[in-house]
Amino acid sequence: MVTGGTGVSGETAETGAGGGEALATLHRVFGYDAFRGEQEAIIEHVVAGGDALVLMPTGGGKSLCYQIPALVRPGTGVVVSPLIALMQDQVDALRALGVRAGFINSTLDFDERRTVEAEFLAGELDLLYLAPERLRVEATLDLLSRGKISLFAIDEAHCVSQWGHDFRPDYLALSLLGERWPDVPRIALTATATRATHEEITHRLNLPDARHFVASFDRPNIQYRIVPKADPRKQLLAFLRDEHAGDAGIVYCLSRNSVERTAEFLNTNGVRAVPYHAGLDGSVRADHQSRFLREEGLVVVATIAFGMGIDKPDVRFVAHLDLPKSIEGYYQETGRAGRDGLPSTAWMAYGLNDVVQQRKLIQSGEGDEAFRRRAGAHLDSMLALCETVRCRRGQLLAYFGQEPPAEGCGNCDTCLSTPETWDGTVAAQKVLSTVVRLQRERGQKFGAVQIVDILLGKRTAKVIQFDHDQLSVFGIGADLTEADWRGVIRQLLAQSLLAVEGEYGTLVLTEASGTVLRREREVPLRKEPKRPTASRSGSSGSGSGRGGKSKAPAVELPAHLVPAFEALRAWRAEQAKEQGVPAYVIFHDATLREIVTQSPATVRDLGTISGVGEKKLATYGEGVLAALHARTPPSGPAPEESPESPENPESPQSPESDWPEPPDEPGPEDWD
Template sequence: MSTPPPVDAVSALREGDAGRTEEALAILSRVFGYDSFRGEQAAIIDQVASGGDAVVLMPTGGGKSLCYQIPALLREGTGIVVSPLIALMADQVAALEAVGIRAAYLNSTLEMHEAQAVEQQLLAGELDLLYMAPERLVLPRTVQLLQRAQLALFAIDEAHCVSQWGHDFRPDYLGLSMLADAFPGVPRIALTATATEATHRELTERLQMQQARHFVSSFDRPNIQYRIEPKASPREQLLRLITAEHEGDSGIVYCLSRKSVETTAQWLADRGIPALPYHAGLPPEVRQDHQERFLRADGLIMVATIAFGMGIDKPDVRFVAHLDLPKSIEGYYQETGRAGRDGLPSTAWMAYGLGDVVSQRKFIEGGESSEQFKRNARSHLDAMLALCETVDCRRVQLLRYFGQDSSPCGNCDTCLNPPQTWDATVAAQKLLSAVIRLDRERGQRFGSGQVVDVLLGRESERSLASRHHELSVWGIGEELSEKEWRTAIRQLLARGILEAEGDYGVLVPGPQAGPVLRSEETVQLAVDRAPQRGARGGGRRAGGASRAAETLEPAQRERFEALRAWRTSVAKEKQIPPYMVFSDATLVGIVETAPQSVQQLGTVSGVGAKKLAEYGEDVLEALSGSDAG
């Protein structure tokens, strides 16, 4: 089928005397296919387009990239984008080219002649955006090259990487402070989705952006449902989540160890769930292949360490699962934020248990880092444990960590299924007494297993050999089961009433133990809830239909799946990820609009001029074919 000639949207919009705001809106509509800006996007774009610096804190999926892409199109010259991940630059450039923006990248994957060709394009003013990693940007040769070019702006993406006490420090980012002196007339915009107030201050100072205008958006992601449940059989729990709620959806599963990544991916594959492993120990070509397959496929699950995910622009990740406790809320928030970038309903799920607490404490104390680093790591872990153990709204707890107030969301597990609590003051005193008696009267410290045996009066070779049955605390906790005691220990560890020390996680009284032992404070603990089955309701979706289409009527779902099939064939032909053709959210918008003409199709959010010209007639044909079928 013939298509109209391509539209040079950018050059067309640069002509005329329209004001910056009107021109920015025109670019937003014609190039990207959106009718209006969200939040503070318009103010940020105006700040940078007029030559000012900006520090932008905005959640993943909030539209950060538009905040530097549109100013780069409004200003003369090329926008330089600093990105920490070389592996994703080709996809980022392909996504821009798909909407008619002239983009390229400079990194170590290019042959010399390819790099030279990009440099010539830059000097000739033939690029709107150029991506490069921080380690290349700070090279004297690169600085000299950029000083010969006309530059529109510098965009420093993932700017939290400059913070040494953040969750994802990258030493290469420290060199970016030179931009202020080397390019004094070029505006800079630093962007991140994860920054506490302390990290915000540090990145501002290290990048010498004290005079910049600061934009702090709400970190709330209302389309994500946060759920944390007791770890029983975590892989079985994960399988239930996938089959009951996310069959046919793309997702990411995070594990702490490489071995766990590989065994979990294989375990899922053995059960008919398409899954691939990703960690730093795999050969580079394997990691690259798995990443590309994840980006280009519908319904594939990536099982990964935290080495995977930063900069991933795949908008239709419907769930992010954690089989191990993250080290910090910043890391957790960034990882869960990779779900639902298109704004459609998504799930952030975690299985969490006592072993997670003990292993994380052991990892921190056993490291060779400085005491300052360990204190920082403990603080991060304490905040993460508080999120896991809260009986209040998880979203409120998350946002409070980032310095923002909110009201209960009504969509997380603690809102939908409020946990029951019980007065555990006496139980906590019994547990602390057992720990203290074992130490004082026997000179012994034990992990949770032996302490629980003493509380339950359960004989074992160790108990008999150590004459534990002679202790006054022997059997004083028979009113609780072993599972209930382990639940209590986990929550007391999270509150600092207990601590786990050493390689074996032996229990000792924590800094908050004194007031509890003296009955100066009461202890309210939550009753562990059973693992949830299909918390959203509705059970499995017929035919593995994407969650994106769950709000559509049956006939509309058929059209959605027809468009999905068409999109997959186009993506394979062009060798690009399907979302670069159209996102799930745009396909839903097309189905709901039911356009009868190319002009009507152009009114759908996410359908820009270039894509309308390239795909318009084919989309209408796919829709009519599904109706005929």
């Protein structure tokens, strides 16, 4: 596997077949020897003038699918992107590769914009980035009409979907591109889309004749793990300390208040973290995003307002402290980890309150009944992923209509440690009977806490106040623990055998509840794992084999190569600081790993390393060799490894060889 990045998105190219001018451009500019998966077919189709709709996961190499055709075809490739805050970094990364790139957006002053416009009209740009709202301005359309356009690339094409959380109204006007420039090929790209969103993109962008390319959504380098929520911030801290000390990552929270509190908690406990949400001043958001891209080992705690288009390749983890609203959102967010192809973790803490809160949001939110039904269906799929006892990766792939691995993936928590199941029919009947007794005998509705107290026979103040200790179901659940009963209720909600109603999240029966009470249906449940005691080797819930509290190198290397790798990282940091660009624009960790593994002796040898194109070789070649050999030991047999070191160090391979804490109570203005 070729594990460098395109220089724009951190996406990788992989060995395979290829040919012609496109292949020569891939090697000359990007430093790769061959295309990956569907890349070659997509590129050849667009180079030939065809329209395309590309569904490819984050890290799959989408950017190459329009960058190379734009370099091969005559004219300038126009890239429509909603990511104004990231355009400068995208252009800087391309220029570092020797690509003539520019952008026009509201951040440019008059003179800067006129310069870019002149370059475009003179044919001096290979790629021009525009925000979609610019195409509503007649002056922009007139400018494009006076230049030579090689293609239109519509990035983040799912933003056209009015059902999606990334909807951008300006995307609805992009169908005019095909009407005004019928002979210019268009390529629409997105990292995630269900069949319905796929069809909506085709319709709204007016791409009836586009060829559709759907790549595999599998990201085998990401380990998916979901742990039972106990004290989520402390669980997160243990996860970071034990597995990702010093690593860059993203932590997603549902509300702005939770974002602020979590970032403060991490900083107090020695983890460098910054908050990001729509309620912060724009300059603060821009500063925190810039720091995340340029600094190593920084954690961003954010709402879903953060992340789309973030091209940082060495994000080693994405964590969720609250349940995402849909699998599409979850997949897109977790896909921001491990874009360089190296091992990364998607970790989530999930509990009963998540289910209750999400059900409440759907019922109380804006939108008609059709919207609520669709939101409920999205949540049901997300809950099924959380509660499954089967391979999580397989369930993700099946959701997107792709074949799951027959024997499991071997790199998710349910494959690494198969959950136990039990016949929860009787327990379900006890919960449902308690709800029935309260409603029919007392005309009352209560939330999960009161239900559990009644089942456990707890004479709390509220139980005594309402005489619930006189109910026939009082104390019938003493055979299970409080955590077990919460798990039962959570899973009944996930299976739609219970529902949430009203502002206070009270529990009510559903149409399906009667089948359980009448003993017409069995209710299999997963066993709630025992809460672990403090561990020095793994995070709460499960371990990944990446444990240990001492900071490990960003990539796994034989011990004798680590000093050289760190020397290259230090050299790269100096270059990045001097040029004012993120470190990955110079080289990715994966490329540095291959350099120290291969230990090239000459600039020519360095040019054979994946991710080292002609421009980077000319710019950085001598500096890389000087930094490498200043710390590389004399040639000869490698020293023996200590027992703690990897026994068989390998070079890069191809794929073949809150409930206890009261929830935040934000108002509508608190949600992004």
